[in-house]
Amino acid sequence: MKLLTATQTREADAFTIKEEGITSTDLMERAARAFTCWFENKFPPGREVHIFCGPGNNGGDGLAVARLLHGRTYTVRLYLVGDTTNASDDFKVNLERLPHDLKPTQLAQQAAMPELSQNVCVIDALFGTGLNRPVTGFYGGVINSLNDSGACITSIDMPSGLYTDSQTPEEGAIIKASYTISFELPKLAFLLPQHEEFVGEWHVVKIGLSQQFLSEVRADLCYTTREDVQRLIRPRKKFSHKGIYGHALLLCGGYGKIGAAVLAARACLRSGVGLLTIQAPQAGYIILQTAVPEAMTLTDKNRRHLSELPREIDKFDVIGVGPGLGTERVTKTAIGQLLATSHHPLVIDADAINIIAGSEKLKAQLPKKKAIFTPHPKEFERLVGKVKNDYDRLQHLREFCVEYQCYVTLKGSHTAIGTPEGKVYFNSTGNSGMATGGTGDVLTGIVTALVGQAYTLEEACLLGVYVHGLAADLALHTVGAISMTASDVIDHLPKAFLHLTRPMP
Ligand SMILES: NC(=O)C1=CN([C@@H]2O[C@H](COP(=O)(O)OP(=O)(O)OC[C@H]3O[C@@H](n4cnc5c(N)ncnc54)[C@H](O)[C@@H]3O)[C@@H](O)[C@H]2O)[C@@H](O)CC1
Numbered sequence: 409m410k411l412l413t414a415t416q417t418r419e420a421d422a423f424t425i426k427e428e429g430i431t432s433t434d435l436m437e438r439a440a441r442a443f444t445c446w447f448e449n450k451f452p453p454g455r456e457v458h459i460f461c462g463p464g465n466n467g468g469d470g471l472a473v474a475r476l477l478h479g480r481t482y483t484v485r486l487y488l489v490g491d492t493t494n495a496s497d498d499f500k501v502n503l504e505r506l507p508h509d510l511k512p513t514q515l516a517q518q519a520a521m522p523e524l525s526q527n528v529c530v531i532d533a534l535f536g537t538g539l540n541r542p543v544t545g546f547y548g549g550v551i552n553s554l555n556d557s558g559a560c561i562t563s564i565d566m567p568s569g570l571y572t573d574s575q576t577p578e579e580g581a582i583i584k585a586s587y588t589i590s591f592e593l594p595k596l597a598f599l600l601p602q603h604e605e606f607v608g609e610w611h612v613v614k615i616g617l618s619q620q621f622l623s624e625v626r627a628d629l630c631y632t633t634r635e636d637v638q639r640l641i642r643p644r645k646k647f648s649h650k651g652i653y654g655h656a657l658l659l660c661g662g663y664g665k666i667g668a669a670v671l672a673a674r675a676c677l678r679s680g681v682g683l684l685t686i687q688a689p690q691a692g693y694i695i696l697q698t699a700v701p702e703a704m705t706l707t708d709k710n711r712r713h714l715s716e717l718p719r720e721i722d723k724f725d726v727i728g729v730g731p732g733l734g735t736e737r738v739t740k741t742a743i744g745q746l747l748a749t750s751h752h753p754l755v756i757d758a759d760a761i762n763i764i765a766g767s768e769k770l771k772a773q774l775p776k777k778k779a780i781f782t783p784h785p786k787e788f789e790r791l792v793g794k795v796k797n798d799y800d801r802l803q804h805l806r807e808f809c810v811e812y813q814c815y816v817t818l819k820g821s822h823t824a825i826g827t828p829e830g831k832v833y834f835n836s837t838g839n840s841g842m843a844t845g846g847t848g849d850v851l852t853g854i855v856t857a858l859v860g861q862a863y864t865l866e867e868a869c870l871l872g873v874y875v876h877g878l879a880a881d882l883a884l885h886t887v888g889a890i891s892m893t894a895s896d897v898i899d900h901l902p903k904a905f906l907h908l909t910r911p912m913p
């Protein structure tokens with residue numbers, strides 16, 4: 409699914425209106441109905457609902473929603489905020505359409521703000537995608553009062569004051585919504601961690617924007633949905649054998665962190681790899697042979713740390729490297745050797761990222777279009793330097809992927825996958841239970857297995873990250889977020905793959 413900018417959203421609206429031969433007021437009515445339908449399912453009738461409308465079409469939505477909720481036994485209080493004499497045309501049409509027994513209150517100064525108790529619902533229809541400057545002055549004061557009221561705020565389309573696809577200036581006030589109901593598609597702003605307190609829980613409601621426009625519009629940012637990844641999965645063939653599904657090598661584990669190798673290996677095996685070999689320091693031999701009997705284990709000459717590469721390295725289809733390695737000198741040398749000599753696709757995680765991040769020479773040796781980095785935000789900063797905010801991080805992500813012609817899965821609540829072409833895909837699965845040690849090692853194992861099975865690197869990133877989050881979402885039902893461990897995520901991989909290979913409901 410593509411993510412559109414505010415400008416593209418306006419174009420999509422206009423295209424739809426033209427294509428269907430409807431008026432913009434008709435489209436607004438559709439949006440208002442879709443919002444109202446969500447609202448009615450969430451909040452039982454009889455609730456007191458205070459709706460605050462700004463001067464644009466977002467305010468127009470608010471007026472139409474007020475009319476619809478008023479007709480459905482909610483107690484509606486309606487406020488027109490600021491100067492609405494130059495309001496948008498559709499705002500004016502919907503103002504006219506208000507029933508006689510629903511009289512709006514004009515709010516022109518801060519002192520007129522109503523007292524709101526904590527148990528009322530507030531609908532925020534001040535500004536949507538048409539915001540073109542930071543919200544200050546009177547409107548800023550209104551936003552701050554709404555935030556301070558403690559009432560449950562539901563925002564129409566956007567939390568008012570938040571920019572849709574760029575950094576909101578510091579001085580701008582922003583609504584802190586409990587819920588944000590977005591029309592047709594999510595917005596980039598929803599996917600960035602720094603906006604959590606403003607966006608709250610977000611949902612998308614469909615308003616029937618033109619499918620032709622959406623399929624033809626150029627977008628470098630996407631949001632990966634179940635349909636997107638289901639299209640990628642290749643069913644296994646009846647006459648297949650283990651040789652077809654790739655031989656993966658994991659260079660993982662160090663003294664005290666052999667568990668990381670166990671997790672990566674178990675996840676790799678649960679993700680369909682044909683054969684798996686692990687090269688680990690001697691300290692890991694018995695542990696790995698016992699914990700992961702399906703994998704072959706090669707022992708390093710070093711007792712505690714990785715210090716060498718396997719002799720027959722050419723026979724492997726993919727190499728996953730990093731979890732639990734440590735950054736000893738011998739290990740740095742081995743990683744240097746790997747980048748200097750091997751031509752394999754590489755999945756690079758944890759300490760392997762840290763080692764490469766510290767050396768321009770190693771970065772320059774990265775094989776073009778053959779490396780996938782799987783950093784968490786701190787590891788990513790080691791690669792690219794300190795970032796100022798989430799938009800800056802995204803910019804660095806795109807630049808790094810283009811410069812080094814590599815893939816990066818930047819882990820987070822909506823893991824962002826950067827490609828050598830400068831595209832970014834945001835993931836849609838996963839939950840806070842994954843914020844625990846070892847889940848990254850699991851991702852390394854999954855992505856390594858998929859590359860081994862000859863998925864393209866982009867496909868392996870998209871599918872791997874999605875299925876990793878999906879397994880955690882399924883684990884949520886049995887173990888919950890607090891108790892979830894990395895092993896629980898592995899244990900739910902079979903269900904996750906089953907889920908994806910079943911037809912859509
Ligand atoms: N265009 C369409 O056909 C549709 C639009 N829809 C709604 O329309 C919204 C976009 O509407 P608009 O483009 O009219 O924009 P908005 O309603 O988001 O805001 C535009 C108005 O706010 C003013 N404004 C912007 N920034 C301000 C600031 N910082 N302080 C004070 N005033 C400020 C502008 O001068 C303008 O009057 C969407 O978010 C959505 O809610 C939906 O009804 C679906 C259909």
Ligand SMILES: [K+]
Pocket residue numbers: 466532533534535536563564565566567568
């Ligand atoms: K809004």
